[in-house]
Amino acid sequence: MQFNSYSYLVLLFCAVAVFWALPVRARRWFVLAVSVGFYATWSPVFVLVPIALCAGVFVMARKIAAGSNSPVWYRAGIVYALVFLIVFRYRDALSASLAWLGRSFRIAPAGTLLWAIVPVGISFYTFEAISYLIDVRQGRAKPTRFSDLFLFVMFWPHLLAGPIVRFRELAPQLNFDKKFELSMLISGLDRLIWGLVQKNLLADSLSRFVDEGFLAQTTGANTSVDNWFLAAAFGLQIYFDFAAYSNMAIGAARLIGITLPENFRFPYFAKNPSDFWQRWHITLSRWIRDYLFFPINVRFQGAPIPLYFSLLGIMAIVGLWHGAGAGFVIWGLLHGLYLVTYRIWESALQKRPDTNPSRLTSFLWQAGTLVAVVAAWVPFRATSLRQTSEMLRSMFFTFSPRISFSLDFYLITVMVAGVCVVEPFVREWFARLDAAVEHHVMLGTANLYLFRPVLYALALLLFLIFSEREVQFIYFQF
Amino acid sequence: MRRAFSAAGVLTSTLLFLALFAHFNPFGMVCDAMDKLFGAPPKWTQVTNYYLNPKTQEITHGDDPMPGLGILKQYWHEHGGAGRTIFMGNSQMHSITLASGELPMNTPDKTYVDLVMDQIRSQNPNELLYRLSYSGLSYPEALWQINYMLSDSDLRPQTVVLQMNYQAFWTGGIRDSMLPMLSRPSFRAQIETLAASNRPDAPTYVGALQRYDQLAAKNKSAAHATTNPGDTGLATIFSNSDFTPGYAIETRTRGWIDQAWSRESRDELKESFENVLYRGRLYLLRVKPSTARSISGYRLMASSSALDSVAALCKENNIKLILFYAPVNPTVSLYRTPENRKSFREIVEGVAAKHGVALFDFENSISAEHWGRMLSGPDPLHMGRSAQQQMAKQIVEAIESVEAKN
Numbered sequence: 001m002q003f004n005s006y007s008y009l010v011l012l013f014c015a016v017a018v019f020w021a022l023p024v025r026a027r028r029w030f031v032l033a034v035s036v037g038f039y040a041t042w043s044p045v046f047v048l049v050p051i052a053l054c055a056g057v058f059v060m061a062r063k064i065a066a067g068s069n070s071p072v073w074y075r076a077g078i079v080y081a082l083v084f085l086i087v088f089r090y091r092d093a094l095s096a097s098l099a100w101l102g103r104s105f106r107i108a109p110a111g112t113l114l115w116a117i118v119p120v121g122i123s124f125y126t127f128e129a130i131s132y133l134i135d136v137r138q139g140r141a142k143p144t145r146f147s148d149l150f151l152f153v154m155f156w157p158h159l160l161a162g163p164i165v166r167f168r169e170l171a172p173q174l175n176f177d178k179k180f181e182l183s184m185l186i187s188g189l190d191r192l193i194w195g196l197v198q199k200n201l202l203a204d205s206l207s208r209f210v211d212e213g214f215l216a217q218t219t220g221a222n223t224s225v226d227n228w229f230l231a232a233a234f235g236l237q238i239y240f241d242f243a244a245y246s247n248m249a250i251g252a253a254r255l256i257g258i259t260l261p262e263n264f265r266f267p268y269f270a271k272n273p274s275d276f277w278q279r280w281h282i283t284l285s286r287w288i289r290d291y292l293f294f295p296i297n298v299r300f301q302g303a304p305i306p307l308y309f310s311l312l313g314i315m316a317i318v319g320l321w322h323g324a325g326a327g328f329v330i331w332g333l334l335h336g337l338y339l340v341t342y343r344i345w346e347s348a349l350q351k352r353p354d355t356n357p358s359r360l361t362s363f364l365w366q367a368g369t370l371v372a373v374v375a376a377w378v379p380f381r382a383t384s385l386r387q388t389s390e391m392l393r394s395m396f397f398t399f400s401p402r403i404s405f406s407l408d409f410y411l412i413t414v415m416v417a418g419v420c421v422v423e424p425f426v427r428e429w430f431a432r433l434d435a436a437v438e439h440h441v442m443l444g445t446a447n448l449y450l451f452r453p454v455l456y457a458l459a460l461l462l463f464l465i466f467s468e469r470e471v472q473f474i475y476f477q478f
Numbered sequence: 479m480r481r482a483f484s485a486a487g488v489l490t491s492t493l494l495f496l497a498l499f500a501h502f503n504p505f506g507m508v509c510d511a512m513d514k515l516f517g518a519p520p521k522w523t524q525v526t527n528y529y530l531n532p533k534t535q536e537i538t539h540g541d542d543p544m545p546g547l548g549i550l551k552q553y554w555h556e557h558g559g560a561g562r563t564i565f566m567g568n569s570q571m572h573s574i575t576l577a578s579g580e581l582p583m584n585t586p587d588k589t590y591v592d593l594v595m596d597q598i599r600s601q602n603p604n605e606l607l608y609r610l611s612y613s614g615l616s617y618p619e620a621l622w623q624i625n626y627m628l629s630d631s632d633l634r635p636q637t638v639v640l641q642m643n644y645q646a647f648w649t650g651g652i653r654d655s656m657l658p659m660l661s662r663p664s665f666r667a668q669i670e671t672l673a674a675s676n677r678p679d680a681p682t683y684v685g686a687l688q689r690y691d692q693l694a695a696k697n698k699s700a701a702h703a704t705t706n707p708g709d710t711g712l713a714t715i716f717s718n719s720d721f722t723p724g725y726a727i728e729t730r731t732r733g734w735i736d737q738a739w740s741r742e743s744r745d746e747l748k749e750s751f752e753n754v755l756y757r758g759r760l761y762l763l764r765v766k767p768s769t770a771r772s773i774s775g776y777r778l779m780a781s782s783s784a785l786d787s788v789a790a791l792c793k794e795n796n797i798k799l800i801l802f803y804a805p806v807n808p809t810v811s812l813y814r815t816p817e818n819r820k821s822f823r824e825i826v827e828g829v830a831a832k833h834g835v836a837l838f839d840f841e842n843s844i845s846a847e848h849w850g851r852m853l854s855g856p857d858p859l860h861m862g863r864s865a866q867q868q869m870a871k872q873i874v875e876a877i878e879s880v881e882a883k884n
Contacts, residue, residue: 001724007731013489020482041724185485212651212776215681221776402772406648407765448484449491457495458504464735465748 001041003160003248004199004463016255020180027176028151031256035156039121046119049084054150056080057129058143061136065143077133085126088119090324121160123321125153127287132167134291141168148174155258157249161242163263163283170258178257186452190430191251193459198244200466202416206237209409214381220390223400227391228374233413235377236420239267242281266424268373272365273338274346276373288318304347311343312336322380327388330379338372500739505750509757516761518853522582525574529586534595539572540612540619544658547626547633550608555632560604562634563877564627565591566620567641570804570859571611575850577862587863593870598877608635616649617784618682622656622669624788628795629665637798639873640788642826642837644812644819645859647773647781652686660690677787678779760854767858770814773822782825789833800880801830802838805869807849810858836883838876844868 001008015034022030040047060077067073132149135141149167151174158165178184213222213230222230246263253260263282270276277285292314300306312333319332342365349355357365375395382388403410437443512518530537533553536546554562565571571591576582588596591609598605610623620640627633660666666687673683759765773781792799803826806812813819830837848865850857861869 001722001727005724005728005731006735007724007728010731011727041727042722044723180481180485182481182484182488185488189488211685215685215776221678221779404773404776404778406650406777407769407771411759411763411765449487453488453491453495456492457499460492460496461499461747462751464739465744465751 001038003245003252004196006464012252012255019176019256024175024177027256028147028174031156031174031176032147032151032154035151035154035159038156039154039159042120049088049119049122050125050153051150053081053084053126053129054146054153057133058146058149061133061143061149064133064136071137074133074137078130081126081129081133085122088122124162124164125159127164127284128153128167131164131287131291135167141171144171155253157253157258158260161245161249162281163246163249163261164287165260165283169261173258176257180257182448184254184257186434186448188251188254189452189456191247191254193251193456195244195247195251196463197459198240198247200463202419203237203241203244204466205412206233206240206416209405209412210234210237210381213405213409214383214387222391222394222404223402224394224398225401226404227378227395229403229405229410229413231374231377231381231391231395232417233409234381235268235374236413236416238377238380239264239420240416266420268370268420269424270366270369270373271362272369273335273342273372276369277335277339284318284321288314292317304343308340308343311339315339326385327379327382330385330388331376334372334376334379338369338376500743500747503747503750505747505754509750509753512754512757512761513853516757516854519851523576523850525576525582525587527582527586528572528574529588529592534592534607535572535609536611538655539569540615540653540655542655543610543612544655551630551632554606557604557606560606561602561636562606563598563608563637563639564635565594565607565609565611565639565641566615566623567611567804568615568643568646568859569611569613570643570861571609571641572613573860574863574866575852575857575860577848577850577864580850580863588866590861590866590869590873593866594873594877597870597874612653614649615646616651617646617781617788618650618679619652619656621672621679621784621788621791622652622659622683622686624791624797625668625672626659626662626665628791629662629668634795635797637800637877638788638792639800639802639877641804642801643804643859644773644806644822645767647822648771648777650777650780651682654689654693657686657690657693660687661694672787677783678776679781679783679787682780682784757853764854766855767852770811770818772814772818778825782829785825786829786832789829789835792835793833798880799833799835800838800876801826801835802873802876803841804859805840805844805861805865806842807844807846807856807858808842809846809849809856812858836876836880838872840869840872843872 001011015030019027019030036047039050057077057080060073060080063073064077132141132152136143144167148171152165152167152170153159155165155170155174158170210230210233213226213233243264250260250262261283265279265282267276267280270279293310296310296314297307300310313336315332315336316329317332318335319328319330322328322331349357375392378391378395379385379388382391433447437447532546532549536543536550538546572589574587574589589609591611595607595609598607612619624635624638627635660669669683669687673680673687789799791797803823813822827837829835844861844865846856848862848868850860850862852858852860
């Protein structure tokens with residue numbers, strides 16, 4: 001069941017109503033049942049996957065906590081969790097590699113390896129399970145009951161596509177002992193409904209054009225303007241698609257009093273490549289930073305060259321996390337290259353302590369980051385390396401002012417980009433409005449029962465008339 | 479308890495506004511206000527009272543062509559031996575925008591294709607003619623449609639009169655309403671052959687096949703869910719491995735919503751919202767249908783390739799193909815540069831010469847006073863009533879000249 005489906009919205013509001021009607025001690029079991037039921041709507045059989053993952057991780061965490069300093073259980077736990085990811089997520093690449101090996105050594109292929117379907121959300125909840133193991137090992141989390149761990153992993157708002165939550169930030173909230181506040185409903189609805197608009201109106205309006213533009217047979221005929229627009233359109237599509245999911249997840253959690261971490265902070269406003277990763281898929285970035293980058297950096301004691309190579313390697317892993325494709329790795333490596341370039345510049349600047357970057361330099365970094373990020377979407381979305389090289393060559397080394405697609409494509413891309421530009425200002429304006437009317441009875445009432453409902457109704461109306469059939473979120477495939 | 483009432487108040491108020499918006503269509507109101515503000519011509523200049531006959535016209539203009547093709551098949555089957563002509567083109571063939579001095583009539587208006595049919599039938603009452611005009615018809619769609627008609631002996635035409643339009647080269651793809659044609663295996667096989675080719679329009683057919691297969695799979699699930707209305711849904715959900723339980727739940731929810739709020743009124747709202755955006759484009763951005771444009775890249779390659787395939791297919795099947803340049807309002811230039819016009823005409827003339835097809839040029843044949851006015855300026859494509867008569871005369875002459883040559 002998709003977040004952007006009619007049935008989800010209906011069932012969500014029913015579940016929220018029942019949740020608040022239940023006594024506190026029954027709530028966690030109710031949420032667990034709803035979460036399992038929600039996951040089963042994708043495939044009842046695949047509920048066994050997170051159960052098996054949690055069971056193994058639960059046992060390993062107990063062993064880690066009970067054991068000495070021996071890293072055996074810790075390593076076994078990490079390997080156990082990674083096996084799930086590799087078996088389900090990378091089975092295609094694995095099958096292809098085994099087939100290639102078989103052919104190389106003239107061994108007959110043993111048929112199709114494993115299963116045909118990937119359990120949805122596996123990349124996300126495997127990372128959460130790994131973070132739990134690491135936190136237990138480092139003493140930042142205590143081993144818990146199986147039901148707590150299972151609820152942490154299965155909690156439906158973040159189950160399918162994040163935000164990637166840490167056990168220590170979610171577990172304390174999972175006793176559901178908060179009292180209902182109207183602000184929970186309003187902030188939850190704000191995020192939920194904005195997510196619907198982001199997905200149905202903004203991201204999906206670009207998908208048809210992006211799909212057509214990235215057709216492998218015809219990209220050679222695209223002009224440089226077409227390709228820049230295509231890359232930008234895909235950048236906007238994936239941002240609004242994923243931000244929509246995150247907003248709907250955060251919104252649904254807020255409705256039952258749970259605060260999930262933010263996943264996006266207007267990434268296309270990033271001032272430099274490092275800032276971009278503090279704004280884009282924030283929960284994955286911090287996972288990578290805390291569990292990969294910092295430990296490696298500590299080992300190298302900040303030596304620049306190994307640090308740069310580790311950055312490249314880590315970003316390649318971030319690319320691989322999205323799937324076993326060369327395009328994802330190139331996307332990761334490009335971002336690694338951007339980060340290394342920025343680090344080199346930053347360390348050069350630090351050597352001259354009294355020098356602050358000029359406004360022009362800051363602007364150049366901001367504009368350059370935007371251009372570089374947009375260009376990096378090409379390998380991420382392209383269907384082949386050949387298409388990637390064709391498109392990037394046309395974008396950077398040729399210029400043709402002509403356009404090939406229907407005018408609607410360019411207009412809609414500009415319109416969606418416009419929404420992306422005003423989004424932070426609108427959000428700030430809403431925050432100010434809420435603060436301004438907080439202690440004003442008349443305005444507060446008008447905000448609650450008139451202004452907000454009109455906006456919600458308009459957004460719901462658009463959702464109802466434009467949602468032909470729910471279109472899957474892009475990040476569900478990762 | 480007070481908080482619970484407040485929450486219920488917010489939700490009730492939201493639902494109330496939703497019902498109000500659904501009933502009063504705020505987007506339609508915005509459209510009317512914009513038209514008034516920017517001085518659009520009165521609505522009656524866009525003719526709505528047309529002559530309708532499903533035996534000679536595809537009356538949904540591409541929105542749902544299958545029932546119309548069913549009627550045509552039966553009608554043509556009953557009149558086996560007669561000559562069969564298809565007129566294919568875009569909305570120019572089925573729309574009238576009244577020119578200055580023209581007023582709405584009490585009787586239904588006829589488009590130039592209807593008038594051509596009247597004239598041809600007055601000479602030969604047995605002649606079978608059909609107007610297959612779709613709004614924004616693309617050339618891959620024209621190829622698709624001709625292939626479909628060739629896959630059924632009852633629908634097989636002898637003559638195809640195809641409109642050549644610069645704007646049609648901008649459009650591409652196959653609309654969803656044409657996908658059900660793929661349920662005929664012989665037609666599907668033809669489309670699969672096109673999809674497997676290396677021609678630039680091949681991806682269009684690959685995409686259409688994929689969309690149809692997805693749609694067919696979903697319809698199968700939906701049909702399964704609705705054939706067991708008595709159960710709670712769970713039995714259905716777990717007895718069919720073809721779809722996820724979530725999909726079945728969603729199908730049922732949509733079924734309930736369809737009962738509570740008809741699809742037609744939702745579509746009307748959707749159209750009104752799209753009209754708001756369209757008007758924003760026209761009035762605020764000043765981007766009109768008549769704004770001059772260049773075509774290059776994928777769309778040009780795909781359209782040219784599909785047009786070439788249409789001519790080749792007709793030749794291969796002994797179908798007489800007649801091409802004509804659609805008339806364009808002389809006060810409007812659709813081409814951004816003279817080279818655009820030149821390259822468009824070179825493509826069309828190249829196809830005509832390659833396959834020995836008759837080509838007529840009506841581009842500048844209708845003078846400015848016979849064209850109507852759209853929302854924000856001269857209508858580039860849709861003619862007034864008198865222009866329909868002039869156009870009908872030209873088409874009849876063109877057909878007669880082709881007949882005379884043969």
